[in-house]
Amino acid sequence: MSLTLKSLSKDEIKEIIARRIAKEFKKNDIVTLGIGLPTEAANYVKEDMQIIFQSENGILGLGRTQKGPDYNKKIVNAGGAYVYVNLGASFYDSQMAFTIMRGGHIDATVLGALQVDEQGSIASWQIPGKFVPGIGGSMDLIVGSKKVIVAMTHTSNNEPKIVKRCTLPLTAFGEVDMIVTERCVFQVAPNGLVLTEINPMFSVREIRNSTAADFIESRNLSEMII
Numbered sequence: 212m213s214l215t216l217k218s219l220s221k222d223e224i225k226e227i228i229a230r231r232i233a234k235e236f237k238k239n240d241i242v243t244l245g246i247g248l249p250t251e252a253a254n255y256v257k258e259d260m261q262i263i264f265q266s267e268n269g270i271l272g273l274g275r276t277q278k279g280p281d282y283n284k285k286i287v288n289a290g291g292a293y294v295y296v297n298l299g300a301s302f303y304d305s306q307m308a309f310t311i312m313r314g315g316h317i318d319a320t321v322l323g324a325l326q327v328d329e330q331g332s333i334a335s336w337q338i339p340g341k342f343v344p345g346i347g348g349s350m351d352l353i354v355g356s357k358k359v360i361v362a363m364t365h366t367s368n369n370e371p372k373i374v375k376r377c378t379l380p381l382t383a384f385g386e387v388d389m390i391v392t393e394r395c396v397f398q399v400a401p402n403g404l405v406l407t408e409i410n411p412m413f414s415v416r417e418i419r420n421s422t423a424a425d426f427i428e429s430r431n432l433s434e435m436i437i
Contacts, residue, residue: 219412224393227410228362230255230437231391232321235360236262243267243312243352245322246290249362250276252321265317267348269308272300289348312348313355320356322349324363326377329424331387331399333361334379346382353383365392371423373397373404394418396435397426408435 229251264273266288274295326334390397396408404426
């Protein structure tokens with residue numbers, strides 16, 4: 212991917228994040244992708260990885276997003292997008308979906324966020340004063356999954372989304388393991404955030420100026436793998 216900072220569109224930003232997240236999964240993992248940007252990661256996973264994607268609306272064996280004029284409108288993911296399912300996929304009700312999510316059966320979950328802080332706490336469901344239908348299954352996914360990855364843009368309206376302490380209502384406290392933005396990758400360690408990868412389009416100084424949380428640089432800081 213050959214891009215310059217000025218040429219990054221919203222779609223290109225999403226692609227950078229989704230491509231990096233897709234490299235985080237291990238063969239035969241059971242993975243849940245949250246609504247929006249996280250679902251894009253499924254489009255960049257190699258078929259030989261045999262990742263089993265779970266959708267919280269009741270699909271195990273989720274495939275790629277449907278493209279082209281002939282949509283099968285009977286198969287949608289939790290975000291309402293038309294998707295394919297893989298051979299051997301199963302469909303089930305909400306009770307089974309939440310049993311899977313809460314029971315420690317998910318190897319990794321990828322969610323978007325409004326804020327993430329130094330402690331690995333995440334706010335992802337409500338902006339005060341704006342109507343929301345509810346927290347949904349994100350709380351269950353976060354506390355029930357073996358690994359929690361946040362996929363989000365680094366800033367919103369030029370305001371940092373990675374902060375010292377979340378000021379928005381929390382979805383979960385201290386459960387995030389990894390943060391992937393278009394600019395860099397952070398691991399959440401017991402002593403705070405560690406910058407492990409950086410998009411070469413940005414400098415460490417630019418990352419610090421656009422991040423409201425404290426962080427340390429890994430001794431093995433490397434170029435972001437996309």
